[in-house]
Amino acid sequence: MPHAILVDLTECVGCGACRDACQQVHHFPQEECTSLDAHNFTTLRKIETADGQEVFARQMCQHCQDPACASACLVGALEKTRDGAVTWDTDKCIGCRYCMVACPFDIPKYEWDTNNPKVRKCTMCYTERHLDADSKTDKEGYVLDRSGKRVSIDGRLVTAEDRDMIVEMTTNSDGKRATACSVACPIGATLYGERSELLAEAHRRIRSNPDSYVQKVYGQTEVGGTSVFYLSSMPFEQLGFSTKLDTEALPLRTWRVLEKLPDVILTAGVALGAVYWITNRREDVRKFEEEVKNQRSQKKS
Amino acid sequence: MKSFLSRITFWKATAAVFLLGGLATTIVRFGWGLGASTNLSDMTPWGLWIGFDVVTGVGLAAGGFTLAGIVHIFHIKRFHPIVRPAILTAFLGYCLVIVGLMFDLGRPWAIWHALIYQNPHSVLFEVAMCVMTYTAVLALEFSPVVLERFHLHKLLKFVKAITVPLIILGILLSMLHQSSLGSLYLIVPQKMHPYWYSPMLPVLFFVSAVAVGLGMTIVESYLSARAFQKTLETPLLRDLTRIMIGVLLVYFTMRAIDLFHRNAFGFLLDGSFETMMLYLEVAFMLIIPLLLFNLREWGRSRQGLFFTAFSVVLGFITNRLNVTMTSLEGYYKTNFGVSYFPGIGELAVTISIVTVGFVIFALAVKYLPIFPHHEEETVLRFDGAPARTNESASMHATPAAELRRH
Numbered sequence: 001m002p003h004a005i006l007v008d009l010t011e012c013v014g015c016g017a018c019r020d021a022c023q024q025v026h027h028f029p030q031e032e033c034t035s036l037d038a039h040n041f042t043t044l045r046k047i048e049t050a051d052g053q054e055v056f057a058r059q060m061c062q063h064c065q066d067p068a069c070a071s072a073c074l075v076g077a078l079e080k081t082r083d084g085a086v087t088w089d090t091d092k093c094i095g096c097r098y099c100m101v102a103c104p105f106d107i108p109k110y111e112w113d114t115n116n117p118k119v120r121k122c123t124m125c126y127t128e129r130h131l132d133a134d135s136k137t138d139k140e141g142y143v144l145d146r147s148g149k150r151v152s153i154d155g156r157l158v159t160a161e162d163r164d165m166i167v168e169m170t171t172n173s174d175g176k177r178a179t180a181c182s183v184a185c186p187i188g189a190t191l192y193g194e195r196s197e198l199l200a201e202a203h204r205r206i207r208s209n210p211d212s213y214v215q216k217v218y219g220q221t222e223v224g225g226t227s228v229f230y231l232s233s234m235p236f237e238q239l240g241f242s243t244k245l246d247t248e249a250l251p252l253r254t255w256r257v258l259e260k261l262p263d264v265i266l267t268a269g270v271a272l273g274a275v276y277w278i279t280n281r282r283e284d285v286r287k288f289e290e291e292v293k294n295q296r297s298q299k300k301s
Numbered sequence: 302m303k304s305f306l307s308r309i310t311f312w313k314a315t316a317a318v319f320l321l322g323g324l325a326t327t328i329v330r331f332g333w334g335l336g337a338s339t340n341l342s343d344m345t346p347w348g349l350w351i352g353f354d355v356v357t358g359v360g361l362a363a364g365g366f367t368l369a370g371i372v373h374i375f376h377i378k379r380f381h382p383i384v385r386p387a388i389l390t391a392f393l394g395y396c397l398v399i400v401g402l403m404f405d406l407g408r409p410w411a412i413w414h415a416l417i418y419q420n421p422h423s424v425l426f427e428v429a430m431c432v433m434t435y436t437a438v439l440a441l442e443f444s445p446v447v448l449e450r451f452h453l454h455k456l457l458k459f460v461k462a463i464t465v466p467l468i469i470l471g472i473l474l475s476m477l478h479q480s481s482l483g484s485l486y487l488i489v490p491q492k493m494h495p496y497w498y499s500p501m502l503p504v505l506f507f508v509s510a511v512a513v514g515l516g517m518t519i520v521e522s523y524l525s526a527r528a529f530q531k532t533l534e535t536p537l538l539r540d541l542t543r544i545m546i547g548v549l550l551v552y553f554t555m556r557a558i559d560l561f562h563r564n565a566f567g568f569l570l571d572g573s574f575e576t577m578m579l580y581l582e583v584a585f586m587l588i589i590p591l592l593l594f595n596l597r598e599w600g601r602s603r604q605g606l607f608f609t610a611f612s613v614v615l616g617f618i619t620n621r622l623n624v625t626m627t628s629l630e631g632y633y634k635t636n637f638g639v640s641y642f643p644g645i646g647e648l649a650v651t652i653s654i655v656t657v658g659f660v661i662f663a664l665a666v667k668y669l670p671i672f673p674h675h676e677e678e679t680v681l682r683f684d685g686a687p688a689r690t691n692e693s694a695s696m697h698a699t700p701a702a703e704l705r706r707h
């Protein structure tokens with residue numbers, strides 16, 4: 001079942017618990033941040049409205065249904081999982097940064113200051129959510145997955161202590177696994193669950209409370225739909241969300257060209273061969289005629 | 302003689318400065334990473350090294366497939382003497398593109414991953430595959446020159462036998478990746494200025510590459526003439542220039558139709574930076590070449606043709622940099638309040654790569670049978686065509702004689 005995240009910005013009080021939990025569960029330095037970078041997968045931007053209200057705009061990877069980043073990546077390091085998350089594989093990446101160019105939300109970030117840089121973005125706690133509480137460890141104390149391989153998150157091995165923290169941070173009060181940010185949110189402004197259910201919930205909220213919401217679920221139709229939805233009391237463009245995005249998935253634009261290429265190549269190949277054949281024949285004929293002419297003139301003389 | 306000497310040393314000194322700068326940046330780049338050596342950032346992930354070294358570089362090397370096609374597939378044999386220099390430029394060009402890519406990739410040692418983790422939905426994957434294969438094809442297309450030089454007749458025969466399929470393969474691969482460099486940008490419609498974002502990008506990229514491939518060939522044959530007294534006949538160059546201008550007219554007609562259909566004409570008088578850059582592109586790539594070519598004396602002199610073609614090359618470079626950099630400036634400004642301009646180090650590396658290209662080209666022309674000459678090449682021509690055409694008869698010393706002279 002594809003999962004998703006619903007962020008109700010009208011409920012968010014800007015406490016930053018989601019951001020802190022994200023930094024903690026991923027072993028990032030704990031710091032205030034206003035923009036995403038290689039060690040901040042989610043941020044809160046404070047926006048003051050004209051009438052003095054404060055709104056906090058959360059930002060994170062949208063986990064697009066048909067992600068531009070994944071279609072751009074030449075080695076398939078980015079992947080839309082069945083679970084809904086868009087994940088990234090350290091070992092495959094060659095560092096071309098086409099994913100960063102392609103992402104319509106400018107989400108993937110880069111480690112610019114190292115010689116072995118990684119592309120970084122929110123993974124919807126994919127590996128974290130799939131880490132079993134009772135998973136085994138090997139002799140050196142590293143956690144193994146079900147097939148007996150060492151679990152590594154972003155190139156970092158997981159110790160038993162680590163695992164316990166991660167499992168705790170990604171388990172909801174009802175015992176279901178969820179992203180660390182949604183577990184951490186003290187008032188339920190960030191919810192994690194099945195995509196279709198969350199979408200229905202978002203519309204239910206707008207319908208039952210039309211005065212406190214703008215009539216839009218951000219993320220439902222943007223670039224063909226995403227797996228992170230936002231509700232807001234303020235128009236989204238005022239919150240700095242890109243609102244000019246097409247409803248068509250971006251990868252279709254490149255695919256429409258790519259899918260034609262085999263036909264083009266076949267046709268062009270045959271055409272070139274034909275041109276060669278014809279002009280070559282013409283050349284032969286010309287040579288032959290010349291020869292004949294030469295022979296005749298020789299005979300005459 | 303004196304001024305000639307001082308000119309040589311001036312260019313050598315300039316080249317040395319660039320190369321030193323490039324070397325310093327190379328050390329920083331591979332010692333401390335991309336952040337330390339470039340102006341790239343999370344907001345502006347691609348810069349000069351992709352925009353010029355890769356996207357522009359591949360285009361500038363398009364003369365190889367264009368001339369090989371004209372001569373060997375369309376059998377317009379008059380242009381035969383130009384095929385070799387064009388293939389040399391292409392081969393060199395692609396090698397340098399790969400060098401440039403090594404600088405830009407964050408994890409260059411993993412580049413071979415493209416071979417095993419294939420993502421057929423990625424335009425970049427297709428570009429990578431084609432560039433790799435085509436570089437190999439170019440090496441084969443170029444090999445007769447080397448084989449000839451070292452009298453390896455058996456191998457030469459083999460390469461000769463597969464020439465035609467090889468050239469067709471080269472043209473197909475070029476069609477694919479020249480256009481795909483444009484397709485790379487199809488995925489960011491909302492980020493680019495409407496002057497340069499177009500669903501037609503792949504077609505436009507291909508057609509302009511054909512034009513600039515011819516342009517580069519004219520430019521380099523003029524430069525080689527000055528440096529080595531090896532050259533081609535002016536009427537031949539003029540015909541080549543005419544084909545180039547024809548292709549450019551087709552290109553700009555398509556461009557205009559495209560801008561018109563996407564209602565982008567409305568911006569033409571807004572006086573913005575983008576508009577100025579577009580004008581620059583059109584001036585260099587269309588207006589100046591048209592004027593020069595039609596001026597009585599210029600259009601018939603070697604120098605005039607050189608400037609015509611050189612202007613096209615400049616215009617082409619402007620176009621590629623516009624697509625890859627200018628068109629995104631507006632997006633960077635409104636969304637992040639930043640703008641990208643390449644750093645000194647990035648410029649130094651790019652200029653160094655170009656300089657290295659020039660040097661290798663010069664050496665190759667000097668020591669290998671690139672431009673036509675009087676050797677006993679009758680049986681050894683690339684395509685086996687009769688060697689002593691009128692063009693080649695007018696040519697100069699053999700490499701051996703050349704060597705003796707120096």
Ligand code: SF4
Binds near residue numbers: 061062063064068108
């Ligand atoms: S928001 Fe960007 S990084 Fe996230 S899935 Fe979509 S395209 Fe990929």
Ligand code: SF4
Binds near residue numbers: 075092095097100
């Ligand atoms: S930077 Fe890495 S993850 Fe991004 S597109 Fe390139 S190879 Fe794929």
